[in-house]
Amino acid sequence: MIKNITCIAFLISYTITAQTFNKTKIDSLFTLLEANNQGMGSISIYKEGKQVYKNSIGYLDLENTIKANEKTKYRIGSITKTFTATMIMQLVDEKKLSLETLLSDYFPEVSNANKITIEHMLRHRSGLFNLTEDENFMKWMLVPNTRKQMMDRIVKRKVDFQPDEKTTYSNTNYLLLSYIAEEIEGKTYAEILESRIIKPLGLKRTGYGKKINTKDNEALSYVRENSKWKLVENQTDMSVPIGAGSIVSTPTELNSFYTSLFSGKLVSKASLEKMMDTSTGMGIGLGGETFFDKQAYGHNGGIDGFQSLTLYVPEDKITISYMGNGVVMSPNNCIVNVLKSYYDKEYKLPKFDGPIELKTEALDLYLGIYTSESFPFQITITKKDTVLIADAKDGPTFPLVGYTKDGFKSDRAGALLNFHPTENKMILELNGNKATFIRK
Structure with a gap:
C-alpha cells in the first residue's frame, strides 16, 4: 500500500476538449510501452461520465499467454480507502455515526482511543502505528487473520503522536474504520461494499478480493528483473487490509465509482465537501492540491506488485484510472504521458535507452x-x-x-x-x- 500521493496534484494543466483528443497518439504510447516491456495493465478515461478512451497492454497471465482486456480485474490497493471513506460518510449522513465519534466507543483498548475521533482516522491524523510497518508483516500478511489477531497487534502498539498533531499515513486507520462499519451494520466489510456501492452502481467487476483467479479474467502481478518479467508469487490475504486495500476492480468501474461520488450520487453535498477538504494535508479518502488554478482529487494504490492511480478533476469533469500488474513506468508517469498526448501538447514519445554508468x-x-x-x-x-x-x-x-x-x-x-x-x-x-x- 503506497503512502505518498502528493505528486498527483501536478498532473493536469489544460482543459480537455473533443477537438484535441488524439486517440492514435495515445495508442502509439501504449504500443511503445508494450514493445519495450515498460508495463502491463489497463487504462480508462471518462469525460462527463462517459468513457472516451480505453486500452490494455500485456498479459494477465504471462505463463499461459492470456492477454489483458478492459474487463480484467486488478488489485487496487489503497484506492480501496476512497470506497471505505465513502461508506463511512454514508453512515454519517444516516446519523449512525458522526465524525466526532470516539474510537473508544468501539475499541477502548486501543492506545489513545478516548482522544481519537472518526475524522482523525479518516484524515490519517490519529497517530496510530501503521501495521504494514510491523517487523513481521511480510509473514503474517500471507495467511488468513482473524479480527482478534489484527486487534491484538494494534493494541500492543503505542501511538506515534497525539491526535490532530500532524498528518501521517497509516493503514491501521482504515482497518479500524472497516471494523467500526461492520459493528454498526452487523455485516462483513464485503457485504457492506456490495450493498452500498456495488449494487447501487451496477458494478460487475468490482468486489472484495480473494485468491487471484485467472479463469475469472483476474490479473496476476509481475516485476521486471534482469530484462524479464517475474511472477510475484506472494499474495496478501485480504483479511489483513480489508478497508485499507482489499478491493479488486477495473479502470472502467473505478471511473464509474469516482464519477458517481463526485456527482453526488453516493454521499450528501456536505459530506462530499468534507471529503474534498485537504487543508490538513489529506482529504477524507482522497488526496489533492491546487495547481494552475485547478484542483485534482484521487488516490493511488500498491499491493503485491500491483500499482494503480485514479484521478478526478471537477472543473473538467474528467476521470482517469490506470492499473498496472507489471510496472516499470509508474502510473503517474504513464498518465502524464497520456495527458500530454490527449491535450495535443508539444510531445515526443518517451525513449527507453539503457542507463549511463557513472563512477x-x-x-x-x-x-x-x-x-x-x-x-x-x-x-x-x-x-x-x-x-x-x-x-x-x-x-x-x-x-x-x-x-x-x-x-x-x-x-x-x-x-x-x-x-x-x-x-x-x-x-x-x-x-x-x-x-x-x-x-x-
Whole structure:
C-alpha cells in the first residue's frame, strides 16, 4: 500500500476538449510501452461520465499467454480507502455515526482511543502505528487473520503522536474504520461494499478480493528483473487490509465509482465537501492540491506488485484510472504521458535507452540540498556507491539512473532531473511540469 500521493496534484494543466483528443497518439504510447516491456495493465478515461478512451497492454497471465482486456480485474490497493471513506460518510449522513465519534466507543483498548475521533482516522491524523510497518508483516500478511489477531497487534502498539498533531499515513486507520462499519451494520466489510456501492452502481467487476483467479479474467502481478518479467508469487490475504486495500476492480468501474461520488450520487453535498477538504494535508479518502488554478482529487494504490492511480478533476469533469500488474513506468508517469498526448501538447514519445554508468566520484557534482519557490518539497541529492538518490523532504525517496549528460531519471517516480552543476541549478520535470531548483 503506497503512502505518498502528493505528486498527483501536478498532473493536469489544460482543459480537455473533443477537438484535441488524439486517440492514435495515445495508442502509439501504449504500443511503445508494450514493445519495450515498460508495463502491463489497463487504462480508462471518462469525460462527463462517459468513457472516451480505453486500452490494455500485456498479459494477465504471462505463463499461459492470456492477454489483458478492459474487463480484467486488478488489485487496487489503497484506492480501496476512497470506497471505505465513502461508506463511512454514508453512515454519517444516516446519523449512525458522526465524525466526532470516539474510537473508544468501539475499541477502548486501543492506545489513545478516548482522544481519537472518526475524522482523525479518516484524515490519517490519529497517530496510530501503521501495521504494514510491523517487523513481521511480510509473514503474517500471507495467511488468513482473524479480527482478534489484527486487534491484538494494534493494541500492543503505542501511538506515534497525539491526535490532530500532524498528518501521517497509516493503514491501521482504515482497518479500524472497516471494523467500526461492520459493528454498526452487523455485516462483513464485503457485504457492506456490495450493498452500498456495488449494487447501487451496477458494478460487475468490482468486489472484495480473494485468491487471484485467472479463469475469472483476474490479473496476476509481475516485476521486471534482469530484462524479464517475474511472477510475484506472494499474495496478501485480504483479511489483513480489508478497508485499507482489499478491493479488486477495473479502470472502467473505478471511473464509474469516482464519477458517481463526485456527482453526488453516493454521499450528501456536505459530506462530499468534507471529503474534498485537504487543508490538513489529506482529504477524507482522497488526496489533492491546487495547481494552475485547478484542483485534482484521487488516490493511488500498491499491493503485491500491483500499482494503480485514479484521478478526478471537477472543473473538467474528467476521470482517469490506470492499473498496472507489471510496472516499470509508474502510473503517474504513464498518465502524464497520456495527458500530454490527449491535450495535443508539444510531445515526443518517451525513449527507453539503457542507463549511463557513472563512477561514484562523478556523482559528487550533483550532491546537495535544492530548493524551489514553485515546488513544495526541498530535495536532497545524495549517493550510495554509484547510484544517485533523490530525497524529497516530507515526500518520496527514490534512486536515479543517468540517461544523458547531467540528466537523471526515475521511472518509478515519473521524474526527470537535469543538473547544471556550474550554475548550482537543477531542473525537475515531474508529471509534465517543470520547476527550477537552486542548490544551497
